[in-house]
Amino acid sequence: MRQTFDVAVVGAGAAGLMAAIFAAREGARVVALDGAKRLGAKILISGGGRCNVTHDVVHPADFNGSRNAIAKVLRTFDVPATIDFFRDLGVVLKREETGKLFPVTDRAATVLDALVGAARDVGVEIRTGFRVESIEGSGRLVRSSSRADETSAPHFTINGDLHAKRVILATGGRSVPKTGSDGHGYVLARRLGHTVTNVFPALVPLVLDHWLTKLSGTSVEVELILRGVNHRERGSMLFTHFGLSGPVVLDMSRHWVEARGAGREAQLIANFLPDETFESLESQLLAANPHLTFATFLHRRGIPERLADALGSGMIGKMTREQRRNAIRSVIE
Numbered sequence: 001m002r003q004t005f006d007v008a009v010v011g012a013g014a015a016g017l018m019a020a021i022f023a024a025r026e027g028a029r030v031v032a033l034d035g036a037k038r039l040g041a042k043i044l045i046s047g048g049g050r051c052n053v054t055h056d057v058v059h060p061a062d063f064n065g066s067r068n069a070i071a072k073v074l075r076t077f078d079v080p081a082t083i084d085f086f087r088d089l090g091v092v093l094k095r096e097e098t099g100k101l102f103p104v105t106d107r108a109a110t111v112l113d114a115l116v117g118a119a120r121d122v123g124v125e126i127r128t129g130f131r132v133e134s135i136e137g138s139g140r141l142v143r144s145s146s147r148a149d150e151t152s153a154p155h156f157t158i159n160g161d162l163h164a165k166r167v168i169l170a171t172g173g174r175s176v177p178k179t180g181s182d183g184h185g186y187v188l189a190r191r192l193g194h195t196v197t198n199v200f201p202a203l204v205p206l207v208l209d210h211w212l213t214k215l216s217g218t219s220v221e222v223e224l225i226l227r228g229v230n231h232r233e234r235g236s237m238l239f240t241h242f243g244l245s246g247p248v249v250l251d252m253s254r255h256w257v258e259a260r261g262a263g264r265e266a267q268l269i270a271n272f273l274p275d276e277t278f279e280s281l282e283s284q285l286l287a288a289n290p291h292l293t294f295a296t297f298l299h300r301r302g303i304p305e306r307l308a309d310a311l312g313s314g315m316i317g318k319m320t321r322e323q324r325r326n327a328i329r330s331v332i333e
């Protein structure tokens with residue numbers, strides 16, 4: 001088996017396969033190494049199994065990191081180029097109402113098969129079950145007497161016996177480690193002298209030890225406010241058996257995790273009636289039919305029945321001032 005390559009790509013997920021395809025298209029001899037026995041576990045779970053390939057509008061501001069570096073990447077391979085790239089591989093994308101682009105087959109496997117097929121077609125050698133434990137090499141050119149030797153000399157040695165002039169680390173992040181991306185890539189990068197930025201979970205549901213988890217399956221439109229950080233997000237929140245999920249929670253999660261990781265005092269507040277203030281809700285409550293229950297009052301304003309029942313079942317007319325004010329706070333603070 002050949003053991004010397006121009007480029008070794010470590011990790012053959014979405015990023016590694018793309019890197020391998022483009023390097024091989026430039027004429028490089030490329031090997032793609034992946035610790036997993038079967039490729040593309042993360043592609044297969046992406047987009048709920050349908051793989052949301054891109055969005056019809058993509059801005060640098062949508063990404064975390066250096067705006068200039070991101071803008072450069074997006075200019076080099078923009079949305080039309082992405083659509084063309086996949087169309088050339090036989091993957092036709094459709095735009096959904098949200099602006100998200102999915103394969104017309106609604107199957108993430110279409111995307112995975114196309115990438116693996118394209119890599120093989122252009123001569124990439126794919127080795128699965130090949131976990132990279134060590135990469136030795138400085139990344140500097142090996143000096144030698146002849147220019148030919150200098151350019152052909154391998155500069156990196158992988159796991160002691162595979163050589164490559166260049167290495168592309170595409171080992172993924174840390175999400176869903178059972179898909180193969182368990183963070184060892186960071187170790188490899190550090191050993192090669194790179195600085196690894198602080199990484200933390202984002203776009204994740206939140207675990208909550210609270211009676212609200214009894215409402216598992218209920219979803220509600222809310223404004224989430226992160227006190228102490230002064231960040232707000234509006235959208236749909238889903239109660240689950242372990243805590244909170246839904247788009248607004250996923251969007252808020254990185255702010256919460258970052259604040260907690262930095263040891264900052266932060267408190268997550270849900271406003272179940274985001275268009276109301278304490279005062280507007282109190283005046284509506286004072287004007288409401290006193291025979292209505294507080295739950296019915298809330299339900300009529302769009303709060304799902306199960307949540308409204310949980311927030312208060314007393315009759316409005318029998319509430320003391322203190323009870324009324326506490327009830328309002330439970331809804332919007």
Ligand SMILES: Cc1cc2nc3c(=O)[nH]c(=O)nc-3n(C[C@H](O)[C@H](O)[C@H](O)COP(=O)(O)OP(=O)(O)OC[C@H]3O[C@@H](n4cnc5c(N)ncnc54)[C@H](O)[C@@H]3O)c2cc1C
Nearest residue numbers: 011013014015034035042046047052131132171172180181
């Ligand atoms: C539930 C979920 C849904 C998602 N939905 C979408 C979506 O719809 N659209 C979207 O654009 N993004 C989505 N994402 C994000 C997207 O899946 C990832 O950003 C993308 O797959 C990352 O690709 P990657 O190649 O960087 O890393 P990965 O896909 O994690 O690939 C890294 C590869 O490296 C291998 N590897 C790791 N360490 C080693 C080692 N030491 N030696 C050898 N191999 C190694 C792993 O086995 C793995 O195959 C979703 C993510 C999740 C978790």
